[in-house]
Amino acid sequence: MTERRFAIEVEDLTLAYQDKPVLWDIDLHVPEGILMAIVGPNGAGKTTLIKTILGLLKPAAGRITIYGKPFVAQRKLVAYVPQRGSVDWDFPTNVLDVVMMGRYGRLGWVKWPGREDRELAMEALRKVGMANFAHRQISQLSGGQQQRTFLARALVQDAQIYFMDEPFQGVDATTERAIIQLLKELRAAGKTVVVVHHDLQTVSEYFDWVTLLNVRRIASGPVSQVFTEENLRLTYGGKVAFLSKTAVSQSTPDTLQPASSGG
Amino acid sequence: MELLNSLLFDYTLRTVALGAATLGIVSGALGSFAVLRRQSLLGDAMSHAALPGVVIAFMLTGSKTPVILLVGAAVAGWLGALLMNGVVRNTRIKEDSALGIILSVFFGFGLMLLTFLQRNPDARQAGLNSFLFGQAATLLISDVIPMAILGTIVLLLVLIFWKEFKLLSFDRDFAASLGYPVAWLDVVLTSLLVLAIVVGLQAVGVVLMSAMVVAPAAAARQWTDRLGVMVFLAALFGAIAGVGGAMISSLGSGLSTGPVVVLVVSGIVLLSLLFAPNRGLVWNWVRQQRDRRKLRLQSVLTNMYYLAEQHDDMAHPHAVTVLQAMNFGQGGVRRSLHVLRERGLVQESSSGFWALTAEGVEEARQLIDSRRAGKGGDR
Amino acid sequence: MSVQLEVQLIAVVVAVACALPGVFLVLRGMAMMSDAISHTVLLGIVLAFFLVGDLDSPLLIVGAALMGVLTVTLVELLNQTQLVKQDAAIGLVFPALFSVAVILISRFARGVHLDVDAVLLGELAFAPFDRVQFWGLDVPIALAVMGGILVLNGLFIGLFYKELKLATFDPALAAALGFSPVLLHYGLMTLVSVTAVGAFDAVGSVLVVALMITPPATAYLLTNRLSHMLGLSAVIGAGSALAGYWLARLLDANIAGSMATMTGAIFLVTFLLAPERGIVAILRRRQRQRWEFAQAALTIHLLHHEDSPQADEECRVDHLGEHLRWQRPFADEVVRLARRHGLVTQDNGRLYLTDKGRQTVQDAIVR
Numbered sequence A: 001m002t003e004r005r006f007a008i009e010v011e012d013l014t015l016a017y018q019d020k021p022v023l024w025d026i027d028l029h030v031p032e033g034i035l036m037a038i039v040g041p042n043g044a045g046k047t048t049l050i051k052t053i054l055g056l057l058k059p060a061a062g063r064i065t066i067y068g069k070p071f072v073a074q075r076k077l078v079a080y081v082p083q084r085g086s087v088d089w090d091f092p093t094n095v096l097d098v099v100m101m102g103r104y105g106r107l108g109w110v111k112w113p114g115r116e117d118r119e120l121a122m123e124a125l126r127k128v129g130m131a132n133f134a135h136r137q138i139s140q141l142s143g144g145q146q147q148r149t150f151l152a153r154a155l156v157q158d159a160q161i162y163f164m165d166e167p168f169q170g171v172d173a174t175t176e177r178a179i180i181q182l183l184k185e186l187r188a189a190g191k192t193v194v195v196v197h198h199d200l201q202t203v204s205e206y207f208d209w210v211t212l213l214n215v216r217r218i219a220s221g222p223v224s225q226v227f228t229e230e231n232l233r234l235t236y237g238g239k240v241a242f243l244s245k246t247a248v249s250q251s252t253p254d255t256l257q258p259a260s261s262g263g
Numbered sequence B: 001m002e003l004l005n006s007l008l009f010d011y012t013l014r015t016v017a018l019g020a021a022t023l024g025i026v027s028g029a030l031g032s033f034a035v036l037r038r039q040s041l042l043g044d045a046m047s048h049a050a051l052p053g054v055v056i057a058f059m060l061t062g063s064k065t066p067v068i069l070l071v072g073a074a075v076a077g078w079l080g081a082l083l084m085n086g087v088v089r090n091t092r093i094k095e096d097s098a099l100g101i102i103l104s105v106f107f108g109f110g111l112m113l114l115t116f117l118q119r120n121p122d123a124r125q126a127g128l129n130s131f132l133f134g135q136a137a138t139l140l141i142s143d144v145i146p147m148a149i150l151g152t153i154v155l156l157l158v159l160i161f162w163k164e165f166k167l168l169s170f171d172r173d174f175a176a177s178l179g180y181p182v183a184w185l186d187v188v189l190t191s192l193l194v195l196a197i198v199v200g201l202q203a204v205g206v207v208l209m210s211a212m213v214v215a216p217a218a219a220a221r222q223w224t225d226r227l228g229v230m231v232f233l234a235a236l237f238g239a240i241a242g243v244g245g246a247m248i249s250s251l252g253s254g255l256s257t258g259p260v261v262v263l264v265v266s267g268i269v270l271l272s273l274l275f276a277p278n279r280g281l282v283w284n285w286v287r288q289q290r291d292r293r294k295l296r297l298q299s300v301l302t303n304m305y306y307l308a309e310q311h312d313d314m315a316h317p318h319a320v321t322v323l324q325a326m327n328f329g330q331g332g333v334r335r336s337l338h339v340l341r342e343r344g345l346v347q348e349s350s351s352g353f354w355a356l357t358a359e360g361v362e363e364a365r366q367l368i369d370s371r372r373a374g375k376g377g378d379r
Numbered sequence C: 001m002s003v004q005l006e007v008q009l010i011a012v013v014v015a016v017a018c019a020l021p022g023v024f025l026v027l028r029g030m031a032m033m034s035d036a037i038s039h040t041v042l043l044g045i046v047l048a049f050f051l052v053g054d055l056d057s058p059l060l061i062v063g064a065a066l067m068g069v070l071t072v073t074l075v076e077l078l079n080q081t082q083l084v085k086q087d088a089a090i091g092l093v094f095p096a097l098f099s100v101a102v103i104l105i106s107r108f109a110r111g112v113h114l115d116v117d118a119v120l121l122g123e124l125a126f127a128p129f130d131r132v133q134f135w136g137l138d139v140p141i142a143l144a145v146m147g148g149i150l151v152l153n154g155l156f157i158g159l160f161y162k163e164l165k166l167a168t169f170d171p172a173l174a175a176a177l178g179f180s181p182v183l184l185h186y187g188l189m190t191l192v193s194v195t196a197v198g199a200f201d202a203v204g205s206v207l208v209v210a211l212m213i214t215p216p217a218t219a220y221l222l223t224n225r226l227s228h229m230l231g232l233s234a235v236i237g238a239g240s241a242l243a244g245y246w247l248a249r250l251l252d253a254n255i256a257g258s259m260a261t262m263t264g265a266i267f268l269v270t271f272l273l274a275p276e277r278g279i280v281a282i283l284r285r286r287q288r289q290r291w292e293f294a295q296a297a298l299t300i301h302l303l304h305h306e307d308s309p310q311a312d313e314e315c316r317v318d319h320l321g322e323h324l325r326w327q328r329p330f331a332d333e334v335v336r337l338a339r340r341h342g343l344v345t346q347d348n349g350r351l352y353l354t355d356k357g358r359q360t361v362q363d364a365i366v367r
C-alpha cells in the first residue's frame, strides 16, 4: 500500500467495558518512524485504545498487530508511559529504581537487575536531565520531574514503539519542550512514538501524524491532511460526532448507553 | 538482667519469644506489601474469616493438631479474600463493605459451627479465648517449628519474587504491559499474606492479628524511603514487638500475650510517627518553626530597608510598633530584632527605635535582589 | 410474653437498630469504621466503669459513645498527617485502644462481670433474665435499652433525612448550603457507637458488624433509592434475626452466630440472584448483549467500509472472521441474527446494510 512499513496496525477494533462500548470499529495504520498524537475529548477512549493495543484489555472484536505480528510476540519492541496519576508517588522507592523497572521486561522472572541495567538507567536519566535526581525519593519530585522519570523508564526499555499517555499533563513549558525534543530524537532514530495529547494548539508544531478519536476513529493521517476544522468539529463538537444530526453541544460520550438495540 | 537471664535459660519463655519473633518477622514483611497496596484491613478480615476453617478442619479430621487446624484456617482465609474480590469486582459494593461482610459473616458462621459442635449454644464457653487472643504463653517447641518453617517459606518466596512484587505494588499496568501475569501475582501475594496471618494467629489471636500486619509496616515506612529497608525494618519491629510483648506478659499475671504485643508495636508506631527523621511530626514541627523564624527575620530586615529608603537615609531609625504593624501584628518582631542585632545587622539607636547597620543594608539589598530574581522562595 | 418470644423480639430490635445507621456507613464507604468502633467502645466502658464503679450505670454508654467519637477523630487526625493512609489509620487505632481495654480489664477488673469474651461474643439467650420495670411493664433490660436506641436512631435519621442524604451523596453541596457535613458525620458516628454498645451485650462486637453492614449492602444490590434502602435493610435485618434464631434453635447453636450466618446467606442469595445486579442477571445480560453488541459491531463495520475501495472484500461473510477476529461459527450466527432482524441483506456472500441497519448504527452509537 505504501513504501513505509506499518509499525502498528489496528483493524476493526471494538471494545466494551462490561456492557458499555467505548471503542467502535477502530481502524488504524501507523507507519514506522512517525510522531503521532491521539487527540479527543475526555472519555473518548484514548487511554483505552492504548491499553488495548498493549494487551491490557481484551477486545470484543478486531485485530491488532505490531510489525505484522500479534502483540504478545512483539512485546519487547514496545514501551509504555502510563498516565502519571496512575501510581502512588508516595511509594518507598527512588528515581533510579523506578527507571530500572523498565529493564524488568528484558530481565524476565526472578533475575535481579545488575550493574549494566543500572548504567543504562543512569544513561536514560541523563537524557531526560534527571541525573542529579537519581537517588531522590519519588514523592519529592515535581510533576514535571515525575513525568521525566517515567519517560526515562520507557527509554531504558529500548523499544521500537513508544506509547505515552498524556506526558505533558501538569508539565511546564520548559519541560514540555525538553520532552518533545527527546521524542523528536527518538523519531530521528527511526522509532515510532504515539502520544495522547490534549493541547490542540501544539499538534501541528509537535507532531507529523494525528489520530482523532471519539469512540470512533474520526480521522487518522498526516497532520497537514487530517487535522482540519471539519474533523475537529466531528471529534469535539457533536455528541459522538457521527451521523448525528440531532445531538450537538457539549455532551460527552460519558452518557453513552450500552448498545441494546439491534434486536 | 533477670529478664535476660530467663530469656536465655528459661525454656518456656525462650520458646514463646521464638514464636513471637517468627510471627513478627513474617507479618511485618508481608504487611509492608499489604499497607502499600492499601489492603491494610485485609489482614483483619482474613484472620476473622479463618475461624470456620479451623472448626471445619476439626470436624473433618477430629484432630486438634495445630498443623491441620492451620491448614483449615488458611483455606478459609483464602476463600474469604477470593470472595471479597468477587463481590467488589462484580457489584457496586465497595471494598470496605465487602471486607466487613466477609469478616463478620465468616466469623459468625464459625461461631455457629463451633457451638453446634459442642452442643452448647453459649459462645462464651466455646473455648474461643485462645483463638481470639492467642496463647503465646503455652506455645510448645512443636508449635513453633511448623510456624518457623512456614514463615521461612513465605519469606523465601517474597525474596524470589521481590522484583515482581515491587513492580506489582507500584505500577500494576506497567507490570502488565511488560507481560507479567498480574492477576496471578495478586493471588500469590494475597496467599502469602494469608499464610503470614495463619502463622500469627496462634500467638496473638484473631482480634489483634490485624495490628501485626499494619503496625510494623506503618512504623517502618516512616524511617526509610526504600522498599527493601522498609520490609526489613517492619520485620525487625515485628520481631521486637513479639519478643518484647511475650516477655512483658510473662511478668504480669493474667496478661494475654496478644494485647501486650499490640501495645508494644503501637508504641513503636507512635515513636516512629513522632520522631522518625524527615517524616516525623516533631521534626516537621521544628522545621516549620525554624522556617517561620527565618522568614520573619527576613521580612523585618527588608521592611526596615523599605522604610529607610523613603527617608533617603539608610540609617534612619524606626519604631518597633511600625515594624510590628508591617508584620501584620504577628508578634516576635522584638525577638527578631535582637537576633538581627547579634548578627550585627541592626542596632537600637534609642529605646524602641531601631536602624539598619551598613551590613544590614547590604544584606537586605541582596535579599530583595534574589527575591526579584524569583529565587527567594527556594529556601 | 414467653422467654422465647422475648429473645426473638430483642433480636429483631437489635438487627433493625443496627441496620439503620449501617446504611450510611455502607454508602459513605466507612463500613470498617463499624468494626473499629465496636471494638473501641469497650475502652470507653472500662474507663467509665472505673469512674463510676457501677456496671449498670447509664454513664457507661456515654463513655462508650465518647470513645467511639474519639476513635473516629483519631483515625482522621492520623490520616491528616499524611504519614499513613486511611485504611492503615483504622488498622492502627482500634487494635491499640482495644488492647488497652483488654489489659485494663484483666489487671484491674477481674471478677467484675466485665468479661472480654462476653464483649466480643455476647449471649442473646440470657438477655431476658436481666429485667427492669418500665412504665409498669416488666421487660428485659436489653429490650428496653435497644428499643430506646432504635427510637433514637429512627428519630435522628427521620429528622435529618434530607441533610444526611445530601451529605452522603454530595458533601460539597451540603456544605455550600450551610449544613455542616462534619457535624452530621460526628452525629452519625455517635449513633454508631451507642448502637454498638447497646448491641454487643446481645450479639457481641464482631457480629454487630454483620448486622450493621450486611443487610444494608444486600439492600444496596436491590434498590437505588435511599428510603427504600433503609426500609429494605431493616426488613432484611429483622428477617435474618428471626431466621437466625430458629436456625440456632434447630442446631442448638449460638444465636448471634446464626443471625450473622443468615445475613450472609441472604446476601449470598441476593448477590447471585438480584434482579438487575445479581451475578446471574449480569451473566445473562452479558450473554444477550454479546449478540446484540456483535450485531451492532457488524453493522458499524459494514457502514464503515461500504464506500471504501476494499468494500467488496471487507463486507464479505467469509472475511468477517479475518477482520473482526471472529470464529467462523460465531460470525455466521451474528450474520444470521442480523439478517433475521432486517439489519443486513446478503447477496452472493456480500453483505449490504439495510435502512433499518443504518438506523440501528445511529442508535447504537449516539444513544
Ligand SMILES: Nc1ncnc2c1ncn2[C@@H]1O[C@H](COP(=O)(O)OP(=O)(O)OP(=O)(O)O)[C@@H](O)[C@H]1O
Residues within 6 Å of the ligand: A017, A018, A020, A022, A040, A041, A042, A043, A044, A045, A046, A047, A048, A049, A253, A254
Ligand atoms: N475500568 C473501567 N470500567 C468501566 N468503564 C471505564 C473504565 N475505564 C474507563 N471507562 C470508561 O471508558 C471511557 C473511555 O475512557 P478512557 O480512560 O479511555 O478515556 P480517555 O480518552 O483516556 O479520557 P481522558 O482524556 O480523561 O484521559 C470513559 O467513558 C470511561 O468512563
Ligand SMILES: [Mg+2]
Residues within 6 Å of the ligand: A046, A047, A048, A083, A165
Ligand atoms: Mg486517559
